[in-house]
Amino acid sequence: MRQFLDEWHEGAKTELGTTAWTNYGQIIRRNIQPYLGAKRLTDLSPLDVKRWHGKLLEGGRKDGGPLYAASVKHAHRILHRAFADAVRWNLIVVNPASGVRAPRVSRKR
Numbered sequence: 001m002r003q004f005l006d007e008w009h010e011g012a013k014t015e016l017g018t019t020a021w022t023n024y025g026q027i028i029r030r031n032i033q034p035y036l037g038a039k040r041l042t043d044l045s046p047l048d049v050k051r052w053h054g055k056l057l058e059g060g061r062k063d064g065g066p067l068y069a070a071s072v073k074h075a076h077r078i079l080h081r082a083f084a085d086a087v088r089w090n091l092i093v094v095n096p097a098s099g100v101r102a103p104r105v106s107r108k109r
Helices: 002-014 018-036 046-059 069-088
Strands: none
Touching (some): 002 018, 002 069, 018 046, 046 069
């Protein structure tokens, strides 16, 4: 996963604006790779993605505190996009993030 995400992020440079590309890289390095980077791309399941959500929600911040649901949802969207490209490139058959709903973000009134 780590190698795939690094290569995917580098390739996304031509598709994203500079700020978005930089933010994607930070989220990949801080919120995705530490939890999923050691797994093989082909071995990831929707359950792994769901567990990853839980870990981020429990203690995904730099200081070990819980990460906001909106931040987890954003990381989920980035991972889903990377997996969608992996499916398109025939690296995996199914997008494991498609089988999992991103955390619900409560709206402020």
